[in-house]
Amino acid sequence: MTTSRVPAVIDALVALYKNAPGLAKVSVLDGPPVTNHPLHEAVFIGYDGDPEGEGQAAEDTQTWAGIGARSRKETVQVTGAVVVWRGSTEVRPVRLRAYALFGVVEDVLRADPSIGLPPPTVAEIASGGLYQAQRQSGLEARVPFVIRVQTRI
Numbered sequence: 001m002t003t004s005r006v007p008a009v010i011d012a013l014v015a016l017y018k019n020a021p022g023l024a025k026v027s028v029l030d031g032p033p034v035t036n037h038p039l040h041e042a043v044f045i046g047y048d049g050d051p052e053g054e055g056q057a058a059e060d061t062q063t064w065a066g067i068g069a070r071s072r073k074e075t076v077q078v079t080g081a082v083v084v085w086r087g088s089t090e091v092r093p094v095r096l097r098a099y100a101l102f103g104v105v106e107d108v109l110r111a112d113p114s115i116g117l118p119p120p121t122v123a124e125i126a127s128g129g130l131y132q133a134q135r136q137s138g139l140e141a142r143v144p145f146v147i148r149v150q151t152r153i
Contacts, residue, residue, distance in 0.1 A: 002153045005117065006058045009076045009149050012115040013045045013123075022104035031057060041097070042083050043105060048144040049081030050131075065152055076149040077126060080105070087138040095132060098141040102128065109147065121151040 002008075010030065017028045027042040032055065042049075046057035058078045065071040082105060084098040106125050109115070115123045126148035133140045 004060055004062075004076075005074055005121075005149075005151050005153055006060055006076050006078075008117060009115065009123075009151070010046050010058060010078060012117055013078060013080075013147065016108050016112065016115055017043055017045060017105065020104060020108045022107070023101070026101060039083070040085050041101065042081075043101065044081045044083065046078060047081065048079045049083040049142045050144070062153070072153050074151050074153050076151065078147045078149065080145050080147060082143040082145070084141050085135075085138060089134060089139055091132060091139060091141075094139045094141045095130070098130075098143050102143045102145065105145070115149065117151060121149065123147055123149045 014028065014030045017023055023043060027039050029042055029044050030046060032044070032047045033039065047055065056079055058076055060074055060076045062072045062074045065073050082098050082101045084094050084101065086094050109123050109125060113123050114121045124147070126146040128143055128145040131142040
């Protein structure tokens with residue numbers, strides 16, 4: 001019996017976003033970056049894009065699906081982020097690009113809310129936010145989000 005679908009959910013989300021036509025020129029990363037390679041646009045799955053953060057990738061809760069110990073309902077919340085960096089100090093174009101990419105992230109879930117996992121599985125954007133910062137290298141706009149996935153194990 002599967003203990004949790006967290007690993008399968010993260011794998012499915014990474015695969016969906018790596019294959020999304022609207023993200024063809026965007027780096028899609030499973031978790032935090034492991035190199036100092038400069039990224040200009042990235043979608044992170046299992047990471048909120050904050051190098052100073054705690055690094056929580058996912059959270060899950062489970063309840064019995066019915067009488068008996070045969071199946072459980074699981075709600076998985078996966079942390080993600082869209083991050084856009086530019087060498088400029090102009091805020092508006094960077095913010096607009098970050099939200100355009102966030103729109104693609106949302107559209108991918110709308111197109112396949114099952115994220116390729118067996119039924120009953122439904123994924124949706126549960127929350128989002130916006131952080132803007134002027135760095136030495138230019139402006140950064142970060143849109144952290146949570147994808148909520150309801151499934152059964």
